[in-house]
Amino acid sequence: MSPWLPNQHGAWAMLISPAVVGTIAAVVHFVRADAPARALAVLLAVLVAWFFGYGAFFAFGLTAKARTPERRRQYVTPVYVYGAVAGVAGLLALALQPQLAWWALFFGPLIAVACVETLLGRPRSTLSGVSTTIASALLVPVLVQVGAHGTLGEVPRTAWLGTVVLAMFFSGAVTYVKSMIREKGNRRYLAASIGYHAVALLVTVALIAWLRPMWPAGVLLTAAMVWALARSWWYPHRAAGGEKFTPKQVGLRENPPLLLVCVGALCAAL
Template sequence: MANPTKIPTKQKAPAGKARRRRGISPWVPNQHGAWAMLISPAVLGLIAGLVAWVRSDGSALSLLVFLAVLVAWFFGYFAFFAFGLAVKARNPQRRARYLRPVYVYGAVSLAGIAVALLAQPQLLWWALPFAPLVIVAVGETVAGRSRSTLSGVSTTIASALLYPALVGVGSGSGAGSVGVVAWTGMLFLAAYFSGTIPFVKSMIRERNNPRYLTGSIIYHVLAVLFVLGLVLLAPVGWAAGVLMVATALLALFRAVYVPVASRGGADWNARRLGMAEVPVLLVACAGVLATLL
């Protein structure tokens, strides 16, 4: 017989529901697809920058600049992510909670920028290509379009710019003196990562929009021609050229095959999409690294 005096205990809500009630953590970006775009150019740029540093017999101070630039980049992105949450927040208390990491991460990023500029003042020239891209991304976020194609493309191009910037750190040169090969690597990365935006949108947010799928396929066809032109005009070497063109062709294939297969009933969820992108990303990274040979 049940005890009538027993006080019923409050059941715990499932962890997923509890997290939704608390909201997204502003301290850790949850856009998993952005991590590849965030990390890959940084790692590739660091490797290329260190190669340039060794070849130019650079000073030990450049090693500190590498660290400062990477700190500025990553913490700047963390601040931007939290800022996007703060803009969308309707609750003043939640907005205040989201703004705390903006201030903390923003201060760390600015400190990294200050250290880098004090050590290598010529890095200030990189503000010319970076600033418009940052303004576009912030403007889209303030306008409530943080997931727009324009915002995504601006951030991917900014990420790709990190590659020649780090090469410049290693060689001790400004934006205009990093060399054709470094800029070719940047343009290739920008073209590849920009293509992932319409592809993913054609699978998720614009899944039922045939015009968006058509636009994605057209972009990837043009990207193949663009990359082919790059490797023919720039002295990247045959290995890098083959790998870069292979990346563009693989990206075109998945931009056509995956949406068609999905509409035919295949289960292409976000996790599977991410896993399928890994081989393409590895070929792209190998193509950039091959330019260093």
């Protein structure tokens, strides 16, 4: 396994999709707000920090579980390289837009949880997965703020709606995938996963009724969460009946609802 190229396909989906949604929303807000040109430099710096930061985190996970000093030395090099690039990009973004410093209150605890779980030998625990997926969804309002070159308080409420639903979808994907692979056959875990998806759907509907985003956002976000709830029961039910699903098949079946929730979150962020 190369420490320079993360091989977690599910993580890549959760890494790239909010970056794409947030970048498109940021450009739209940049044009609307007639923001200064340096906002685009901040946008690029945040994206560099985001992707290189994940590279450092992935290599950190390999380093933490390395069994020999030689393997640990091999894995730690990309931690330093990717971490340095991410750090410089993050400092540049803060220098150009100091208001972004408030996001440390959100990302700091989430990253700390993921790192502690990794050091404790639980890098794929539900707690670690949920903390990283919430951090992933938060990239959307970060980039919206960058594009508008405003303050945290100026991020539209509907952009937060899309972020919350995206975070709930990603967190649900963690529990669903575990119910199909690592926790397959665990009825309690499956019941908890289905129950979570039901609550997430109710929260989505309640937030849409309260915030009243553009109708395409409401329709798409609701449809995505209905789909997520249905698949949280249907595929484990089929697997319990003897049907075989490979990890690749489980992952590929996530693409349609992921597309729905991403387009819905984009509509909400505009």
